[in-house]
Every structure is written in structure tokens, then in C-alpha cells.
Amino acid sequence: MAADTIDLDLTLRWPEFTLQVAQSLPGRGVTALFGHSGSGKTTLLRCVAGLERPQGTLRFKGRTWQDAGSFVPPHRRPLGYVFQDANLFPHLSVLGNLRYGMKRAGRGSADISAIVELLGIGHLLERKPARLSGGERQRVGIARALALQPELLLMDEPLSALDIKRKQEILPYLERLHNELDIPILYVTHAPAEVLRLADHVVMMGGGQVQASLPLREAVALPGTPLFAGQSHVAVIQARADEASEGLRLLQVAGQTLRVPEDACSSCQPGKTLRLQLAARDVSISLLHLPEVSINNQLQVRVVDIAPAAHPVNVLVRLELGDGQLLFAEITRASRERLELHPGMLVWALVKAVALAGDLAA
Amino acid sequence: MSLLLTAEDWQTIGLTIKLAGTVTLCLFVIGTPIAWWLGRTTSRLKGPIGAVVALPLVLPPSVLGFYLLLAMGPYGFIGHFTNWLGVHPLPFTFWGLVVASVFYSLPFMVQPLQNAFEAIGDKPLEAAATLRAAPWDAFFSVALPMALPGFLTGGILTFAHTVGEFGVVLMIGGNLPGETRVASVQIYDHVEAMEYAGAHRLSAVMLVFSFLVLLGLYAWRPNPKKA
Amino acid sequence: MFKRCQHLLIGAALALGMSVAHAEKVTIAAAADLKYAMADVAQAFEKTHPDDKLDIVYGSSGKALTQIQQGAPYDLYFSADIDYPRELEKAGLVVGKITPYAFGRIVLWSTTLDASKMTLQSLASPDIKHIAIANPKHAPYGMRAVEAIKAAGVWDKVEPKLVYAETVPHAAQLVESGNAQVAVLSLSLVLNPQIASKGKYWLIPDRLHQPLEQAYAITKHGEHNAAAKAFAQYMAQPEARAIMQRYGFVLPGELK
Numbered sequence: 001m002a003a004d005t006i007d008l009d010l011t012l013r014w015p016e017f018t019l020q021v022a023q024s025l026p027g028r029g030v031t032a033l034f035g036h037s038g039s040g041k042t043t044l045l046r047c048v049a050g051l052e053r054p055q056g057t058l059r060f061k062g063r064t065w066q067d068a069g070s071f072v073p074p075h076r077r078p079l080g081y082v083f084q085d086a087n088l089f090p091h092l093s094v095l096g097n098l099r100y101g102m103k104r105a106g107r108g109s110a111d112i113s114a115i116v117e118l119l120g121i122g123h124l125l126e127r128k129p130a131r132l133s134g135g136e137r138q139r140v141g142i143a144r145a146l147a148l149q150p151e152l153l154l155m156d157e158p159l160s161a162l163d164i165k166r167k168q169e170i171l172p173y174l175e176r177l178h179n180e181l182d183i184p185i186l187y188v189t190h191a192p193a194e195v196l197r198l199a200d201h202v203v204m205m206g207g208g209q210v211q212a213s214l215p216l217r218e219a220v221a222l223p224g225t226p227l228f229a230g231q232s233h234v235a236v237i238q239a240r241a242d243e244a245s246e247g248l249r250l251l252q253v254a255g256q257t258l259r260v261p262e263d264a265c266s267s268c269q270p271g272k273t274l275r276l277q278l279a280a281r282d283v284s285i286s287l288l289h290l291p292e293v294s295i296n297n298q299l300q301v302r303v304v305d306i307a308p309a310a311h312p313v314n315v316l317v318r319l320e321l322g323d324g325q326l327l328f329a330e331i332t333r334a335s336r337e338r339l340e341l342h343p344g345m346l347v348w349a350l351v352k353a354v355a356l357a358g359d360l361a362a
Numbered sequence: 363m364s365l366l367l368t369a370e371d372w373q374t375i376g377l378t379i380k381l382a383g384t385v386t387l388c389l390f391v392i393g394t395p396i397a398w399w400l401g402r403t404t405s406r407l408k409g410p411i412g413a414v415v416a417l418p419l420v421l422p423p424s425v426l427g428f429y430l431l432l433a434m435g436p437y438g439f440i441g442h443f444t445n446w447l448g449v450h451p452l453p454f455t456f457w458g459l460v461v462a463s464v465f466y467s468l469p470f471m472v473q474p475l476q477n478a479f480e481a482i483g484d485k486p487l488e489a490a491a492t493l494r495a496a497p498w499d500a501f502f503s504v505a506l507p508m509a510l511p512g513f514l515t516g517g518i519l520t521f522a523h524t525v526g527e528f529g530v531v532l533m534i535g536g537n538l539p540g541e542t543r544v545a546s547v548q549i550y551d552h553v554e555a556m557e558y559a560g561a562h563r564l565s566a567v568m569l570v571f572s573f574l575v576l577l578g579l580y581a582w583r584p585n586p587k588k589a
Numbered sequence: 590m591f592k593r594c595q596h597l598l599i600g601a602a603l604a605l606g607m608s609v610a611h612a613e614k615v616t617i618a619a620a621a622d623l624k625y626a627m628a629d630v631a632q633a634f635e636k637t638h639p640d641d642k643l644d645i646v647y648g649s650s651g652k653a654l655t656q657i658q659q660g661a662p663y664d665l666y667f668s669a670d671i672d673y674p675r676e677l678e679k680a681g682l683v684v685g686k687i688t689p690y691a692f693g694r695i696v697l698w699s700t701t702l703d704a705s706k707m708t709l710q711s712l713a714s715p716d717i718k719h720i721a722i723a724n725p726k727h728a729p730y731g732m733r734a735v736e737a738i739k740a741a742g743v744w745d746k747v748e749p750k751l752v753y754a755e756t757v758p759h760a761a762q763l764v765e766s767g768n769a770q771v772a773v774l775s776l777s778l779v780l781n782p783q784i785a786s787k788g789k790y791w792l793i794p795d796r797l798h799q800p801l802e803q804a805y806a807i808t809k810h811g812e813h814n815a816a817a818k819a820f821a822q823y824m825a826q827p828e829a830r831a832i833m834q835r836y837g838f839v840l841p842g843e844l845k
Binding site: 428431432434435436437438441451453454532534536537538550551554555556 | 649651655719721724726727728752753754755762763766767768
Binding site for chain 2: 049050051073074075076079080081083087088089090091100101104105144145148154
């Protein structure tokens with residue numbers, strides 16, 4: 001039990017549901033609490049916040065928030081909470097909402113211009129919540145929690161109430177948050193896409209229990225991982241942005257080069273580390289390097305293992321880059337037999353599309 | 363205007379306003395905690411207590427007045443209590459009317475407040491807690507402002523209901539000028555004495571006054587459609 | 590229009606009644622405090638006149654007056670105050686003579702003190718905190734109470750202690766519940782079996798107040814109602830008078 005972790009040993013019994021979690025969560029970075037609705041992830045978050053009273057112990061970086069003899073109420077825990085539907089106070093303006101917690105946290109006159117700018121709500125300060133769009137409300141909700149300078153940020157499915165357009169709008173803000181803040185974030189979601197874009201650590205939950213608690217790298221590699229239930233596996237790899245030429249941006253990964261359209265990566269400065277998502281269905285395997293093919297991106301990799309894919313006619317091939325990072329390729333069994341693929345082989349991964357998922361602090 | 367009604371009539375109007383105002387203020391203080399509990403509790407007592415609070419709605423006022431008269435007298439439990447406190451007995455006094463009216467108008471204050479508190483739900487108060495607000499703080503800074511329309515409705519209904527109160531006052535007031543002779547009783551006495559003109563005049567003045575008060579309050583209510 | 594319908598209906602009923610047998614129905618408006626006395630008198634009358642049916646409506650004499658003026662179908666009117674039938678007479682709504690049935694008397698009454706040993710002067714005593722009377726503004730018994738207290742010379746001391754009830758029974762209620770120590774009630778009320786057992790009374794001398802003449806009359810509506818006439822005559826008979834006296838409705842010269 002290090003002084004840098006969040007240690008939970010909690011049991012909450014309701015008539016139709018029991019939450020039972022004994023885990024030590026990282027005290028930094030984004031930890032995703034991932035699972036379907038009813039898995040207990042939001043309940044767990046609320047327990048950490050003190051909005052529910054389970055039995056057991058809860059320690060935040062060595063400080064006891066709950067044990068058999070004591071319970072620190074939510075208003076005395078140095079946390080910030082972002083609700084699923086923003087939950088702004090309707091009788092206060094945006095600025096009033098922001099200042100509400102600040103006043104009580106002894107930061108009544110602090111300068112919040114950085115947060116306001118980070119979330120792009122400067123032009124909304126005088127408005128009442130009723131006159132904000134869903135996305136704007138959510139950003140205000142995040143700002144309100146941050147304005148307290150919490151030591152822990154809890155986010156309960158902050159994007160699930162928004163449509164795709166708004167989600168895309170806010171994700172960059174969340175990524176920026178992640179990069180610019182040094183505080184741990186517990187992020188509840190049921191959307192794999194958000195996990196892939198934001199999480200450093202994943203806690204997978206089901207039926208009120210923790211099924212797995214892993215760093216993201218391992219979570220995506222887990223065979224049959226619930227992150228990809230029914231969908232194509234996605235590999236998440238780090239790459240370094242390089243110069244741009246002829247409308248293409250170069251990305252260096254494991255000593256090799258990927259090319260993406262320059263405008264697909266508007267914030268890619270040379271030297272910046274990026275997080276890339278590569279879907280297994282977008283990766284093909286060739287035994288040879290193919291210069292005469294339209295696919296620009298070809299990476300030399302080694303076959304690690306081959307497992308059945310979700311679709312019975314396919315297999316999932318795990319490929320390793322020179323620096324240890326993993327890729328997936330989903331191909332037909334027939335192709336696998338034809339190429340006589342086996343673990344240890346050196347092959348080429350042909351990458352047709354690369355999803356760029358914003359910035360990632362190193 | 364002062365020639366329109368007798369001095370006695372004007373006195374009854376003043377007393378009526380004083381009674382309605384006092385009762386409304388008392389019920390703001392008494393009704394709020396009751397409404398808060400009813401609006402948020404999951405206890406099994408919620409139903410029975412809610413029903414007790416609603417009783418004055420269905421009891422004929424003269425029945426309520428009759429039992430209050432007994433209870434406040436020297437043989438009743440309220441009478442024993444005032445005796446024990448060393449306070450003047452309640453029947454035939456202004457404060458006796460206030461106490462009786464508080465019972466009689468209780469649901470008119472509690473029910474709108476309860477609805478308002480229920481409508482708030484848990485979420486805003488949880489938000490307040492995560493923003494470092496202790497429970498009392500959250501109540502005054504979040505729940506009260508959000509429930510303001512409920513307070514307005516409760517206040518209007520209580521005030522109006524007390525102005526119109528008759529049966530209870532009749533039973534326990536003793537009809538003392540300046541003390542318990544409110545306008546509703548005065549109008550009744552005019553009719554009983556067959557002074558119909560006097561009854562018409564006083565009724566008309568009460569009607570106009572009440573209408574203006576209600577108009578003012580209703581026009582002032584925050585419109586939920588305006589941002 | 591409604592009144593006309595009422596008349597039609599009652600007229601039809603009466604006609605029907607008349608056609609069935611020679612039975613007649615009489616509708617009577619009676620002062621509230623006559624309840625027990627009239628019931629007994631009516632019972633006695635119906636024994637000797639088995640074909641006639643009496644329908645008695647009890648209530649405030651003032652209200653009954655207003656109703657009769659508006660055409661209510663009462664055949665007989667028993668009023669607690671003779672001024673009301675006189676009003677009707679002025680309007681030509683009375684048939685025959687207005688006949689007194691009692692001169693109202695007022696009494697002091699208490700459940701906690703022995704009122705039979707009191708006088709009006711006793712009301713000034715500091716032991717008595719509240720005295721209940723009927724509202725003198727509109728109740729004749731209340732007016733007489735005020736007159737008697739003034740005539741006894743104790744008005745200044747007693748007036749601040751007065752509380753006003755709407756009716757005489759209400760005043761009795763204020764004493765029963767313990768909120769007032771003494772009430773000024775009507776003699777007929779304290780002789781009422783419900784009240785009599787609860788306390789003692791003292792008869793206030795009738796020279797201290799204006800007389801409370803209580804009288805009855807046949808209304809225009811009952812002009813041709815033979816049974817109404819029969820009952821009006823019966824009221825003056827010794828049997829009826831005996832019943833009335835028992836309940837405290839006494840005429841001068843009958844007093845015990």
C-alpha cells in the first residue's frame with residue numbers, strides 16, 4: 001500500500017445488487033472504470049466520492065477517507081466530481097457555478113482564467129445553464145470541478161449524454177486536461193473509444209466486481225477483451241511526430257515511418273508524442289515489403305501469436321514492433337494458411353488507416 | 363374611502379391582514395422542515411405523516427375549531443401546556459387564532475413546498491456536497507433558491523386561506539374587537555343582524571383587496587419560460 | 590324561478606295529499622331554541638289529530654323571516670323575537686293575530702361555579718375571567734344580557750371580560766369547554782335535558798331588561814290550511830302550555 005495510490009476495500013449491499021471491490025488504483029494518470037450499465041462502475045465512483053456509504057476502507061494517497069470507525073463526508077474530501085449530465089445549479093450563472101465551490105474551498109478570489117480557457121467557456125460566463133447547449137454545459141461542469149483544484153478528479157460518463165458531434169468537440173479538451181493536470185482522474189465509461197483515447201489504466205467491471213485491472217497496453221492485448229466485445233481489436237501505440245512534406249506528416253514509430261495526411265493531425269508539432277489507434281481490420285499482412293502498392297504505411301513486425309477472432313472465419317494475429325509495442329491484424333484463416341504464418345516469423349504489416357487520437361504526454 | 367366603511371369594519375380588515383401575515387410567516391418557519399422531511403425521506407412514516415398534515419384539508423373548519431376549543435381550554439392538552447408554560451390561555455386571543463390557523467393552513471404551506479423539494483431531487487445537493495458545501499450550507503445555498511416558486515405558492519395560498527378563515531375563528535375567537543374580530547366574522551355578523559348594506563360594502567372591500575394582493579403576487583412569480 | 594318551482598311542487602304534493610285522504614301537512618318555521626319543546630307539542634298534537642302531519646324546520650328566526658319574505662312555503666312562523674312577525678305583518682304576509690308563546694328569560698349559568706348563588710354583581714369578581722354571551726349585534730338574548738348587566742351597574746367591570754358567541758348554545762359551549770367561567774343563556778336552554786345536568790343557574794330579574802317577547806303567526810301561505818289553524822289554536826291550550834312551561838317558555842303569570 002504505497003502512499004501514491006488509491007486503496008479500496010469496499011462492499012455495498014443493496015437489495016438487488018452488491019458491489020464488492022478490493023483494489024489499489026494508480027494515484028496518477030487516467031484510470032478508466034469500464035463496463036456495461038449495471039456493472040457497478042458509477043456506484044464505485046460514488047463510493048469513492050462519499051456519495052454512497054459502503055462498508056470497508058478507502059485510503060487516498062495514504063489518507064484515510066473511510067474505515068470501520070470513521071467516514072469523511074463528501075464535502076470534506078478534496079475531490080472534484082463531474083456528473084453525467086453536468087448537474088449545474090440552475091439558479092446561478094456559469095460564473096456563479098464556478099465560484100460556488102471555489103468560495104467554499106478557500107479559493108474565492110483565485111484566478112481561473114486558465115481553466116476557463118482550457119475549456120473554452122470564456123464567452124459563456126454570464127449565461128444561465130438553461131441557455132447552454134449540452135456540450136457547453138458539460139464543459140462548465142468540468143471547469144466547475146477543476147476550479148477547486150481538487151487532488152482527485154472523478155468523472156461519471158461525462159460524454160455519454162452528448163451526441164457524436166459534441167463528443168468530438170469535448171474529447172480534445174479532456175485530452176488536454178489529461179496532459180496539463182497532474183492529478184489522478186477516475187473516468188467512468190462504457191465506450192471503448194473513450195478508454196482508448198484517454199486511459200492509462202483500465203479497470204474492467206461486471207456485476208459489481210472487478211474483472212481485471214491493467215495498464216491500457218495490456219488491457220487492449222487481452223484476448224477476448226471486453227474493450228472490443230464484438231468489434232475489431234484496436235492497437236494503441238505511441239509515435240513521434242516528425243516533419244511534414246507534400247501534404248503528408250511523418251510519424252516515427254519503432255524506428256520506422258508512418259505517413260498520414262497533414263490536416264488529419266492539426267496539432268502535430270515535430271517532436272510531439274502521439275497516441276495512435278490502429279484497428280485490426282485495417283491491418284493486412286504481407287510476407288514482403290511492397291513498394292508497388294497504394295498502401296503507404298508498411299511496418300516490419302514479428303508475429304507473436306495467432307488466436308481466433310470474433311468472426312469464425314477470421315483469426316487475430318498479434319504483431320510486435322521493434323520497440324515492443326503491439327499491433328493486431330485480422331485476416332481470414334485461409335490467408336493465414338496460405339502464408340503459412342507462425343509465431344516468430346518476420347512479416348510486414350500494411351496499415352491502411354491510422355486514427356490519430358490527439359496528444360499524449362510522454 | 364374612510365366613509366365607505368365604519369371604523370369597526372376597518373379595524374377588522376387590519377386585524378385580518380395582521381393575522382394572515384403572522385400565520386404565513388409562522389408557517390414558513392414551521393412548514394419548511396416538515397416539507398423537507400416529507401419530500402426526501404424514505405421512511406415508512408412518510409405516508410401516515412403526510413396524511414396527518416393533509417387532514418385540515420378535509421376537516422370542516424368548524425369541526426377543527428370545535429376540537430381546538432376543547433384542546434386549548436383548561437381541560438385540553440394544549441391548555442395544560444400553556445398553563446405549564448405560564449402563558450395566558452389561548453382561546454379568545456390573537457395568538458390563539460394564530461395557533462389555530464397554523465394548524466388549519468398547514469397543508470397549504472407544506473404541500474407546495476414538499477412538491478418543490480421533491481422536484482429538486484438529490485442531484486443538485488450531491489453536486490453541492492462535491493463542491494465543499496456542508497449539508498446546511500447546501501440547503502440554504504441550493505435547495506432554498508431552487509424551491510423559491512414553491513415558497514411563493516405556499517405563501518400565497520396560506521395568506522389567502524387565512525384571510526378567508528371563518529369557521530375556526532368563529533369557534534375559538536370570542537369575536538373580540540381588535541383581538542379576534544376578523545373581517546370574515548364581521549361580514550357574517552352584518553348578515554345576521556340583517557345589515558345587508560354593511561355586509562355588501564365590507565365584502566366588496568375584502569374582495570378587491572384580496573384580488574389585488576393575489577394579482578401582485580401572481581404577476582411577480584418567476585416565469586419558468588424566461589431564462 | 591326556483592321559488593315558483595318549489596311552490597308548484599309543494600302545491601302538487603299538498604293537492605295529492607288532500608286527494609288521498611283528508612290529511613293535511615303543515616310546514617312550520619321555528620326558532621332554534623324551540624327544538625325540544627316543539628317536538629313534544631307536535632307529538633301531542635298529532636295524537637289528537639292523526640290525519641295531520643307537522644313538518645318543522647328549526648333555524649335562526651332572522652333567516653326564516655328573510656325566507657318568508659322571499660316566498661318560502663311556511664304555514665306557521667314561530668319567532669324568537671316578536672319584531673320579526675311584526676315585519677311580516679307590515680308586508681301583509683300574516684293572517685290573523687300575532688300571538689305570544691313565551692316571554693324569554695335570561696339566566697346566569699356555570700359548570701364550575703354554583704351559579705344559583707350568584708347575582709349580576711358577582712360577575713365583577715376577579716375569579717371570573719371570561720363571561721360568554723350571544724353576540725348582542727344580532728342575537729336578542731345577547732342584547733338583553735347587555736341591558737341587564739348595564740342595569741345592574743357593573744358594565745364597566747364586566748364588559749372587558751365578555752366574549753361573544755354566535756348563538757346561545759355556542760355560549761354554553763364556551764363554558765362547557767372551560768374557556769369561559771359563566772355564560773348568560775336563555776332559560777329554555779338551561780332547562781334542556783342536555784344542559785340541565787351540567788350546572789346550576791340563576792334567573793335574572795326581568796325588570797333589568799327589555800322583554801323578549803316571542804310570538805307566532807300564520808303566514809299568508811298557510812291562510813287556507815285548516816291544519817295550520819288547528820295547530821295555532823292548539824298552542825294556546827293547557828296541554829300545550831304545560832309542555833312549553835316545562836321547557837322554560839313561560840308567559841307572564843305562569844312563572845314558577
